[in-house]
Amino acid sequence: MNRRKVLVLGTGRSGIASAKQILAMGGEVIFFDANPKLDEKKILAQFKKKEEMKISKILKGKLFERDLLKIDAAVISPGIPLDEPYVLLLNAAKIPVIGEIELAYQSLKGKLCAVTGTNGKTTTVSLIGEILKSQYADTHVVGNIGNPFTAEALDTEEQSATVCEVSSFQLESIVDFRPHVSAITNITPDHLDRHKTMKNYIAVKESISINQTEEDSIVLNYMDPELRKFGKKRNLKPKVLWFSSEEEPKEGFFLRDDEFIYKSKDKEEKLFKTKDVQLLGKHNYENIMCSMAVALKMGVPMDKIIKVCKKFKPVEHRIEFVRERSGVRYYNDSKGTNVDAAIQALRAMPGPVLLIGGGYDKHVDFDAWVKEFKGRVKYLVLIGETRNQIAACAKKHGFHNLMFAEDMDEAVKDCAAYADPGDYVLLSPACASWGMFKDYEERGRVFKDCVKSL
Template identity: 35%
Template sequence: MKVTVVGSGISGKSLALLSKKLGYEVFVTEREEIDPDTRDLYRKKGILWEEKGHTNKMLDCDSVVLSSGISPKSLPVEMAKNAGVPIQGELDFVFPYLIGKIIGVTGTNGKSTTSALIAHLLSELGYKTALAGNFGFPLADFAKQDLDFIAAEISSFQLHWANRFSCHIAVVTNICPDHLDWHGSFNAYVESKKRIIDLLSSDGYCVYQNKDRELLGTNGCRGAVLRWAPDCSKGKCEEQDEIILHDSEAYLRTGSRDIKLFSYSILPLYGRHNVENAAMAMAAVYYLGCDAERTSHLLSDFKNLPHRCEKVGEKRGITFIDDSKGTNVASSITAITSIPGTKVIILGGKGKGEQYDELAKAVKAHARGAVLLGAEKGAISEALERIGFRNYLLVSSMEEAVYCAFNMACPGDIVLLSPACTSWDMYKNYHERGEDFKRIVKTIVEADSVKNG
């Protein structure tokens, strides 16, 4: 059997290696130049490739397999459709070779942290657990491995192509507009996200937020719905279990029983949104048969993922927080509103086709000032002007942004990098952007005196 893999990024390379391991003839087609190390690996494994564009060579196969992020409007997809060559997404191709129960985590924001929390809890309980997703470890890396559980962060791009992939637990952290440039509309984005529930195994459970119930169409689905509540007064849950977030504790209400999941004081994470992430992770683990009381203390040992509301330094009473993973408006609004304290916020980058009016309202309500950079700084500044917020600066580099933010801040304030945009106009990815922010903060923290922006 001949397989063509579209894309030679992290997931594409993993798919190509798995295909070869399965005994297929493999051809990789890549729009950009393939790096020398990957070319050497392909030569060693007997994998053929083309780069800097797609030709009809890619059609000499029995199946085209799409790596993560390949758009339905892309040239290789159009070529395969026109030639009548079957197309498979990453999830469907890998699924038959995965051993162990799959906990699939999707959503607009929080899916990386929630996946990592689930994997941490299960690993600490002694189970053989893999963590797959936006961590540098694609699902294909874990094919044919003898595992108890796989906690998998799953994107809307991957779910768009899914038809036979199935999870035992489906977690949808939240739904807000995102990737509208890829999907074309919010409705199309939601339809992709919903597939994780539509494809749930017959004995599976779903965990999601009450505010997203109508969007997801979860009627009849076993599992738990999350809501914030001022109290945890007793009351039988008639339809689905409920995750109830009280002022200081999270509970799972199942039938007439309230099971304490954890106290917020043990969480080593910033923000109200991370309470939601932890509660959903605990509910998922509960549905896998784990005792909540035995599990909850393990939350205190969790190490936060880089670039996700991560404290990276302090100087003169001013705290620096790196939320470079805040690549959409909803994520940055969550960071701005859920982290206590007055902020100076660094915003901007390459946009995703979103509007910034709601972001501007959050800035006005919670920030002393804003520093704007990147391709979207003009659009964000216009949104701030429309609501009468004028304490902002336009800058041309991250270094200038951090120094300006530091000089705008007062003791007790937070300098928060949460750009509400992708990094692709200035950096390769959000990780590189976050590391640059950290480097500059380290210079400020270690300096005897700090220059003016």
Template identity: 35%
Template sequence: MYRKIGSMKKISQFENQKVLVLGLARSGEAAARLLAKLGAIVTVNDGKPFDENPAAQSLLEEGIKVICGSHPLELLDEAFAYMVKNPGIPYANPMIEKALAKGIPVITEVELAYLISDAPIIGITGSNGKTTTTTMIADVLNQGGQSAHLSGNIGFPASEVAQSVSDQDTLVMELSSFQLMGVESFKPHIAVITNLMPTHLDYHGSFEDYVAAKWTIQNHMTAEDFLVLNFNQELAKELAQKTQASLVPFSSQEKVDGAYLEAGVLYFRGEAIMEAVDLGVPGSHNIENALAAIAVAKLSGVDNASIRETLSQFGGVKHRLQKLGSIDGVQFYNDSKSTNILATQKALSGFDNSRVILIAGGLDRGNEFDELVPDIAGLKAMVLLGESAPRLKRAADKAKVPYIEAKDVAQAAQLAFANASSGDVVLLSPANASWDMYKNFEIRGDEFIASYESLKGGEHG
């Protein structure tokens, strides 16, 4: 079977234009290289000093101008036609404020990806469940014989992936609110908003501004495009009135003209797709994620058998309620990505508490855990670690749950396993960020995976 190898669209809007790339990381590096390919005169500005900045060093070797170690405002006195900013840099940053004051358009690299992509885009955004839903969608499409490529906020810079795809492929793109604030003409063929909760308010300032950022995903969509919304939320029903896109709702609470849960079965527009209990990942939130994935799959023409097979075998995403396996009948789940209370509440919703030993704790942000008390009630035990352990002890006492303390995740895994019996679950779902002990949640999760492997290596019987 011959297929055209990706040949990105040749666009001329950046040719001989001066473009400033603000902030490197993987997306900035990809954007700088792409812009250079498109004939732009690129300057990269990154805060990290040049001698500690391998990305800047390799760009310089490729002939791209780099300014490192500080963000000199006078740089913006050059006549830049565009600024491409790293999504994590807030709009209150003086460089961005000055660019906007000078009328320089400020975009993110997902806009570049859209402009050059031959492949149609499925864009997924929302407060929780983005990565799981994005991964489910790509897996289902690929199982159904299509060619889906993960991109965006999931760790594969969109502007890099977009260069290597053809019109026979699909870009399945996870999008953060930060990325969506920097789009101008971006238009996915299918967009999914998993849910909208008050998060990142330190960046956006208000929930309204956060919702507005997410809502830009559908700004340019038409009736020929599909917007998949979570009708468990009243807010989504209100927003649904304000789009030109064709609406496809999903709900685990009511029958809707889309994907829904009824009597334990997942349906799409009256057609039974699969039993909810057959999903490979536990929890009510994963039913919502699966419904969103089913809606996209059906809109994309994937057959029911492929949907069933993919979603029943789906083992979760690394560090997001990831099933590691079992030792002597004790199951281990790595949910290191749960860095807040809501995420841990969702993780616990998928299990029988009386069989769960929960490992929790981490960075102390000053909050108590009173709202977690109803969710931890009835747990077999808790293993507590990190700065926030004293606050979690208070919650455990209120919930009348026994607890033990551990010095790190490795010891916590050992203690949890020592206190578990066949049929129990050891769940790492910290409800806290990792930075008191680990550089990021991935490293924390990797230590848990290594501890599981080591315990499994010493398995008896």
């Protein structure tokens, strides 16, 4: 991006970080945001004076052909669909459009591992980051986890190790992005409002390996039918290392009863037991095994991997214990933004559950989630635009213990009123947060505040 004029699409956290990298590389930035009421002063306040001088324009509302004169390239924020009219305008003008992780990758030094998948990414990436820190003095944990890749790419060195959480939105715009080790945690229906079909969604997730070679590795979930099929394709270049919570692959990490096992070509190692870790549920055991596999391929010795796995605590907003009150335990799983994640959180609860669900409509059905309610959920409290849809689905499956709440405070108070000692109150919405909250993090913080103020 040296001395090039680059159009940055989007002025959120990713767009700002991308602009800062472009400016640091000697490029010139023009911003575009579809919001016509965008506050330009707030955007510029995030830059130093020297940087601000190289931001030539802030365009907003609508992009015109005349705005593209002398533009060399465009960087798109992951939240922007590739079929937006202004993105199609760029394509028609033959202006290269890349994503934030591709831009970051162009400046990266050292070793890189990248994790994608429908669920488990944040926990897995956080754990990998902690393991890498035990081996590499300079470790960077970046990507969709909340710290933009572009914010740290220029600070990496040849001895650095970077782990990147990559969403399907980010994978849509990669060009040369090539991790030394990639991983796909699982693939279940999600974001079909953007990707339209499961076939498209699966293809995007699997594209994390598209630039990998025989020198690289990919870690895959042996229990995921799509990934098992993908891992056995003849044209898949990176070496495959499996992890499994049920069956035992010939090579890889797996669970045997309550013990974590690693099997290589010439030996089998018993590592530790499920009671030795602080994460709850089978899905978290899968996250641990995926993390161990990635770390091993990144060159971390097994003894260091085991030590970190035993100490690691749950990440915020993912089956996070909030408090116990009157014998009732409250858990925040605001990051359960899709059906499969919500199922895993529900299965992790060891007693009767009062469940808070609902939110933004991503055009998925809720049948699989509702089928898990029998024998587990005492009451379902629904919020957000999907509440009528979920209520209808619940009634269709014979579940009628449900209530509507107008906001999180009302939902939490309803649960507290109906809970008995030994019950669990769980926020695991199976939906995105948009509409009621800025993001899942805000939703989780509001939930925790409501619980703490009971």
